Amino acid sequence: MSSPPESNLAKAASQSVAIPRSLSLKTKITGVMLLTVSAIAAIVHFPWAYTSRQNVDDMVSQINSELMNSTENEVGHLFENILSSKQLITSSLDEGLIQLDDPEVQGRFYLNLLKANENFTWVQFAFANGDYLGAQRRSDGLYNLIQRQWDDTLGAQAEPGSELAEVQAKRAEIADQYLQDQRLPADFETADKTVRTYQFQANNDWQILEESTGKEFYYAPIRPFYRDAFEQPDENVWTDLYVFKTGNAVGLDAATTYREAEDSPIRGVISISFELQQISQYLDELKDDGEGAIFITDSQGSVIASSNPLALSETFVGEGTNADAELLPLGQVEDPLLQVAYQAFRTNNIELNQLIGLQELTFYDSTTRQRYYIAVQPLGQLDWVVGTVTPESVFLTRINRSRNRLLIVITAFLGVGAIAAVWLSDRAITRPIMNISDAAEAIESGTFTKVSLDETINRRDELGKLARVFEKMAQEVYNREQNLKRQLQALKIEIDESRKSREVKEIVETDFFKDLKIKAQHMRERRHHNSFDKSSKEDA
Incomplete structure (x- = not known):
């Protein structure tokens, strides 16, 4: 017998739904949104990273320019302050605001000037007769006022031919001899020395903390700043680097001679000085996080200051009364970065005494296996040169740091985007579509009701329109299915009757x-014949 029609329909239905499993719609939409966010992040990140890496040279040039300009401005500002302060002292003397023979007023004036200019180490006046009055800034924040006096009156001027003039001339002769053999006559009487230590008070006044007196051989005209100024009278003179008498610190002076009138003899030399260590401390503060190095050399390559003050600590202090400073050549400073600069200058034939403008170069050091950016240019003061040395890794570190920050932002953006994608896709797309899908399954199982699509039907967008069309279609399908069921039932009855027939x-x-029918006929005939015979006999 052949299979029933309904069983064939069931097989066809089961074959039609045998669809391979795949990712859910929600997963696909979320994946697409994440891929979109990731693509946007990649579009932002990779060009930025590439451009940053390619612009390292521009970054180096800009940073070096800023460092050099800051150094040049600071040193230039220092030199300008020194010159203007010297002019202020000269004007104050000319106008009688301070008197050379009044150490009290003159000393307070120098202390206030020193306090107002933090880069100054000394403000001093050296007299032609050998006397001296100067204010010193100490490293502990206190101030010394030092007075050295040979004669009864500070800075006394002797009349020609007088006994005092003979004493002063003999003193000058002994001082000149001392410069040659560093020896004094046994009966030579040295100058009186008075040292007063001051502290600046909150009420803008000076408080004396201690006072000491003694004897010391200090003859002002043999000091380097005095001799240099005396050789160029009435001019602003910068001394070579030398060892200061007090503290043995290495520094230099700006000095100028002073006379009370144009035709009068020189009364002495005004001098303002600063120590090299102060410049190195400024460079150390200027260099961010100790990355790279800034240095100042003279035209011969001797290091004057560096952003690594410890490497120059031995050059900040010297020995001897009038000794020149013993600066270290660039190649002998125990600083790896300055060594790299020295090697780079040698390799590229850079002569510091022939520099005209900015020189920028790169140098690969085989020892450290790093690439370095080096720049050098004249400082604009004296014969000094300022230079910078920066490892490439410094800029790469900054780029990587910025890249890591960007990656963190992108990761957070991706996380927020993923959550938003899931929420939006579920609420705006997936849930309505799943409602329609569930409705389709309900139609298949015969459990569909209008209520199942009410939430989606009320939407005013395309999905709402789709739900309304689907609901109408579902109703039509339902009605058609019911009609088909009735027709199928009638057909089944008709088929059953036909089958029975x-x-x-x-x-x-x-x-x-047929045989049975013939036998039945015979039996009916026999029964009828028998009945007839019986009836005839009864009649008879």
Whole structure:
């Protein structure tokens, strides 16, 4: 017998839904949104990273320019302050605001000037007769006022031919001899020395903390700043670097001679000085986080200051009364970065005494296996040169640091984007579509109701329109399905009756049924004959 029609329909239905499993719609939408966010992040990040790496040279040039300009401005500002302060002292003397023979007023004036200019180490006046009055800034924040006096009056001027003039001339002769053999006569009487230590008070006044007196050989005209100024009278003179008498610190002076009138003799020399260590401390503060190095040399390559003050600590202090400073050549400073600069200058034939403008170069050091950016240019003061040395890794570190920050932002953006994508896709797209999908399954299972699409039907967008169309279609499908079921039921009844007729016909047309029918006919005939015979006998 053939299979029932309904069983064939069921098989066809089961075959039609045998679809391979795949990712859910929610997963696909979330993935697409994440890929979109990631693509945007990549579009932002990779060009930025590439451009940053390519612009390292521009970054180096800009940073070196800023460092050099800051150094040049600071040193230039220092030199300008020194010159203007010397002019202020000269004007104050000319106008009688301070008197050379009044150490009290003159000393307070120098202390106030020193306090107002933090880069100054000394403000001093050296007299032609050998006397001296100067204010010193100490490293502990206190101030010394030092007075050295040979004669009864500070800075006394002797009349020609007088006994005092003979004493002063003999003193000058002994001082000149001392410069040659560093020896004094046994009966030579040295100058009186008075040292007063001051502290600046909150009420803008000076408080004396201690006072000491003694004897010391200090003859002002043999000091380097005095001799240099005396050789160029009435001019602003910068001394070479030398060892200061007090503290043995290495520094230099700006000095100028002073006379009370144009035709009068020189009364002495005004001098303002600063120590090299102060410049190195400024460079150390200027260099950010100790990355790279800034240095100042003279035209011969001797290091004057560096952003690594410890490497020059031995050059900040010297020995001897009038000794020149013993500066270290660039190649002998125990600083790896300055060594790199020295090697780079040698390799590229850079002569510091022939520099005209900015020189920038790169140098690969095989020892450290690093690439370095080096720049050098004249400082604009004296014969000094300022230079910078910066490892490439410094800039790469900054780039990597910025890249890491950007990656953190991108990661956070991706996280927020993922959460937003899931929420939005679920609420705006996936959930309505899943409602329609569930409705389709309900239609398949015969459990569909209008209520299942109410939430989606009320939407005013395309999905709402789709839900309304789907609901109408579902109703039509439902009605058609019910009609088909009724037709199928009627068809089944008709098929059953037809089948019964066919089966009866088949039975009737069999030989057995025919024989049985003939036998039945014979039996009916015999029964009828017997009945007739019985009836005849009764009649008879």
